[in-house]
Amino acid sequence: MIRRLSRKQKCLAAFLFAAVLLLVSVGLYRLIPPEPVRFERYTRQLLEDSLLQDTLTLHYTLADPDGWGLEPSYATLGSFPDGDAIAQAAMLENQYAILDSFHSEDLRAEQALTLDILKTQTENELALMKGYFLQNFISPSLGTQAQLPTLLAEYAFRSKGDIDTYFALLEDLDRYFSDLMDFVDIQAANGVGPEDNTIDRICEQCEDFIGRGDASHFLQAAFVEKCSSCDFLSDDERQSLADAHAKQLTDCVFPAYRNLMERLKSLQGTCKVQGGLATCPNGTDYYEALVRKETGSSLTIPQIQERLYRQLLADIQKVQSLPQDTASGADPYEKLDAAKMLQLLQNSILNDFPALTDVDWELKQIQDELADYASPAFYLTPPIDAQETNTIYINPTEQMSGVELFSTLAHEGFPGHLYQTNYFSSTDPDPLREVLSCGGYIEGWATYVESWFCTEAEGVWSGASLYWLERSMNLCLTSLLDIGIHGHGWSLADVGSFLDGFGISDQAAVQNLYQYILENPTNYLKYYLGYLSFADLRTACENALGDAFDLRAFHEAVLTTGPCPFDILEDEVFERLDISQPLSPAS
Incomplete structure (x- = not known):
């Protein structure tokens, strides 16, 4: 005989069930870590997984891997893609799904920033899958x-x-x-x-x-x-x-x-195929995605071209307006050696840039066996967990001196790469942020401070302004060539015709430039479009703040935000400077 429950018993049973369900839910909730903790664990795991795949990178990133609990089972230089584009795309889509499961509003501000950067970078990597076999790992200079x-x-x-x-x-x-x-x-x-x-x-x-x-x-x-x-x-x-x-x-x-x-x-x-990426299958789409990834700019190729031509015209007009005796007389910086220049730079940036605790640095020469294929100079970053000496290499074959060497040391040292790297590290960011690649920000900043240095140096020698304008025009022309070769399929003859219009007709120089850009797509754009993005962001802030604009505060906002795509940087800088109406950097 089945005994039916009374209404009172049913109510009691329902109450007990609800109570048990509530207790279970609370218990399960307590087992799930808060969103900030979950995200911190995720970024830590991302960093560790990345470092364990490449012992050389691990060594340069961490001085004490044991302190991080990282013990590689074997030493490896890493690996390269295996040709399985489908598997790579699936991995990236899975990574994006994980990132999308986090909610910015539940994270700390700096974590929300990291999330935005990671999502943007993953989107960029997915877009690059259009040209999976066009990835470039080997070249004479940067391979x-x-x-x-x-x-x-x-x-x-x-x-x-x-x-x-x-x-x-x-x-x-x-x-x-x-x-x-x-x-x-x-x-x-x-x-x-x-x-x-x-x-x-x-x-x-x-x-x-x-x-x-x-x-x-x-x-x-x-x-x-x-x-x-x-x-x-x-x-x-x-x-x-x-x-x-x-x-x-x-x-x-x-x-x-x-x-x-x-x-x-x-x-x-x-x-x-003979020529740039545009001559390859899916090459144009791949190039557009590569530009977005490497420069950190969301501008389209036509928008970038328009911005470059506008800057080129402005620089030409400035050169034409300079007094005829500009750069007359000897370059006073010729008497200084590289170490003295770097010391002067370290002491001269205090008015326009936030203070940084003293850091150790040394200058070295690039080995003769590598000099012909190396950059004019480069900065070697120290580990993120130790205060080690920062090293700047100078290429002796370039025979740089005077304002050229001074400007190069501003790029590599103070307030360029060395300063920017150490300042951002001093803000105690998520360790993952210190190893994320944001080339447009990093190289754009270093090129931007070259311009700053030359402006400061005008008071010592008027030739500094002409030097920068000529460098700016050269970088602009090479950036336009990058788009021409890889975005539009320009041939060597096309490049020669373009440069001839600017009075550059040396065939050996044209050939070498064409070959370099052919082998290193977006490299010049990373520097110059990055620079223009910083310059335009500064102009936007000056226009918004008027007399209240403070250059040191602007630099502090940029440096504290750290390396990231420029859309994200603009939002962060405007918020830090209390600018309510964002203005497009390209305007």
Whole structure:
């Protein structure tokens, strides 16, 4: 016999069920971490996963990986795409879905900023999937094989374990290059591998790196010098390690570069396209996505072109308006050496830029074996968890001096890369923010402060203003060439005709410039469009604030926000400066 519940019993049962459900819900809620905690764990995991995939990057990012609980099971230089575009796209879509599960309104302000940056970068990476096989990992100047020697030479030995890891990385080099060439082979099979001229230039660069291929190599000298300053090594250990390193060079490093050259030479004649990205399948769409990623600008290609031409016209008019005796007389900066210039810059930025605790720095020369293919100068960032010396490299083949060298040191040092990197680190950002790549912001800032320096230097020598205008016009022309070659498919003849209209007719110079831009799409744009984005943002703030505009406060807002796409930077700077009506940077 089934006994029916009375109304009173039903009400009691319903009440008990609701109470139990509430208790379970509260219990489950307590098991779910708050949104800020969940996001912090996620970004920490992103950083750790990234660093564990590449021991060289891990070493340069963290001086003490053990302190972070990171213990790689083996040393590796990393890997390259395996040719599975579908799997890569699926991974990115999954990553975006995870990011989309976070709610900005539930995060701390700095976390919401990081979320916006990560979502934008993931969107950019997804857009780049249109040209998956057009990714460029190898070129004479900025390719993997060209950048690696300096990173190996500067690999810090903080312990015996670091030396062991360094040796393991040398042993991994042939596998690493083989992995790189597997992807290049896939590109070649699709007709979009490197052109013959590029292959010849890469092989020439590799030959220069190998040199005589013996113990006189600069990597051997760098290794011995680093070991000599390691107080945890005895003299016998130093000698033994020096002998072992010389053997590693002849057994691992030089053969890896020779194998790379052999595989590259086997691809000669396989490239089916002649010219920039626009001549490749899906190349135009890929280039637009690459510009957005590398420059951090959301402007369309036509909008970028319009902005460039507008700036070029303005610079030409300024040059024409300068007095005829501008730059007359000797450059007073010719008497200063690089170290003195950097010291002067460090002390002269206090009025216009926020204060920064003193940082240690040193100047070095780029090795002769790399000089012909290296940049005029570059800055090597220190680990994010240690106060180590900041290093700026200068290319001796450039023979820079005077205002040119001074401007370059402003770019690389104060208030450029060195200052910007250390200032942002001093704000205690999420560690992930310190390793995210935002080239348009980073190189744009360094170019922007070149302009600032030249404006300041006008009071010392009128030639500084002319120097900057000429540099600005050169960067503008090369940026327009970048769009012409990769966005519109310009040939060498087209480039020659364009430059001839500006009085540039040296055929060797035209050929070299065309080849460099062909091999390094968006590189000039990253610098110059980044600079224009900062200049336009400053103008927008000046227009909005009028007499209340303060240059130091503007710089502080930019630097505290840190590297990010310019749409995001504009919103952040306007909020920090209490500007209610955003103005388009392009206006």
